[in-house]
Each structure stands twice: as C-alpha cells, then as structure tokens.
Amino acid sequence: MTKKFTEEEYQKIADCFDKVNKKYNMGVMNPNLLIQMQDELFGNFNFIEDWGEIMAISNPRTRKQAHDQFVEKEKKCYWRHKKTDKRGNRWYLSKQSGLVSLNAKKKSDAYPFTESKIRSWGYDLDMYEKEEAEQ
Structure with missing residues (x-):
C-alpha cells in the first residue's frame, strides 16, 4: 500500500x-x-x-x-468556541470579507476550515470544538 x-x-x-x-x-x-x-x-x-x-x-x-x-486530504471542519458569550451563545469561526473571526452563531452561517489552516492562523485548537463538514 x-x-x-x-x-x-x-x-x-x-x-x-x-x-x-x-x-x-x-x-x-x-x-x-x-x-x-x-x-x-x-x-x-x-x-x-x-x-x-x-x-x-x-x-x-x-x-x-x-x-x-x-498527500492525505485534510477534512474541513466547523470550529465552535467552547465558551459562551453573555447571552449563552456559542460562536463559530467564519470568514467575512476575507477575515476569519468568531462571527457566526449558527453552523449554517459558519465556514469550514482545515485543522492546518486554523493552526497557521494562530488559533488555539484546544479552545474549539470541531465538527466535520459534509464533503
């Protein structure tokens, strides 16, 4: 193999x-x-x-x-922050106007990213829960 x-x-x-x-x-x-x-x-x-x-x-x-x-194809995942805001919302990483930030409340508004991309942008993976995106 x-x-x-x-x-x-x-x-x-x-x-x-x-x-x-x-x-x-x-x-x-x-x-x-x-x-x-x-x-x-x-x-x-x-x-x-x-x-x-x-x-x-x-x-x-x-x-x-x-x-x-x-080369193994990396899977894209949705990344949801483990902590909640004052209202109890848990935010997803999303991409808007080329910038990646926590700005999506629903997964349907979020954007899937690979683990290596998230790491390369300096995000701490331990602060997020990941959920595989449908390919």
Missing part, C-alpha cells in the same frame, strides 16, 4: 530538496542527493520503503502530481 503523507511532511520533503538543490546544485539523479536528504530528514521518514514517493515529491516536475497522489 502506498504511504499517505500529511501536508506538513510533504512540505518538509519539498523544502529539504529545494534547500539541498540550492546549496549543492544537485539534480534529482545525483547519487549524493540521498545522503544529503537523509542527513536533513533523519528519523522522520522510512527512506527504504517510501523512496519512490519521497523522490516524486522532491522532483519539481512531478511534485504537483505527487501531492495529489500521496
């Missing part, structure tokens, strides 16, 4: 190759690439079993296709 990488793992692999390629001007076919990437990513990946997938992600020409094929 083919391993599915998380978005973060995918980005680590892509960034590692780009860094090694820029520093040493190595192409994908350079035999020293394996050594350099193992040094950079030591302990994070199984290079023996996942080498084909790692190289597909590393190669800029196959990276997009590898992302579609080997």
Whole structure:
C-alpha cells in the first residue's frame, strides 16, 4: 500500500530538496542527493520503503502530481468556541470579507476550515470544538 503523507511532511520533503538543490546544485539523479536528504530528514521518514514517493515529491516536475497522489486530504471542519458569550451563545469561526473571526452563531452561517489552516492562523485548537463538514 502506498504511504499517505500529511501536508506538513510533504512540505518538509519539498523544502529539504529545494534547500539541498540550492546549496549543492544537485539534480534529482545525483547519487549524493540521498545522503544529503537523509542527513536533513533523519528519523522522520522510512527512506527504504517510501523512496519512490519521497523522490516524486522532491522532483519539481512531478511534485504537483505527487501531492495529489500521496498527500492525505485534510477534512474541513466547523470550529465552535467552547465558551459562551453573555447571552449563552456559542460562536463559530467564519470568514467575512476575507477575515476569519468568531462571527457566526449558527453552523449554517459558519465556514469550514482545515485543522492546518486554523493552526497557521494562530488559533488555539484546544479552545474549539470541531465538527466535520459534509464533503
């Protein structure tokens, strides 16, 4: 079975190759690439079993296709704050005019986001209850 990488793992692999390629001007076919990437990513990946997938992600020409094929699709969820306001309402994260904030009282007015998006915006996931969105 083919391993599915998380978005973060995918980005680590892509960034590692780009860094090694820029520093040493190595192409994908350079035999020293394996050594350099193992040094950079030591302990994070199984290079023996996942080498084909790692190289597909590393190669800029196959990276997009590898992302579609080997990266786990994140589920979108609705995020409701655990605390209530003075009136007892529990607010959902929503998007209005490009800004994300607690401005929806009902799930139908809320917007589903992935966990990595919420984390990247600096929100504390422990303060929210998540509910998977229908795909």
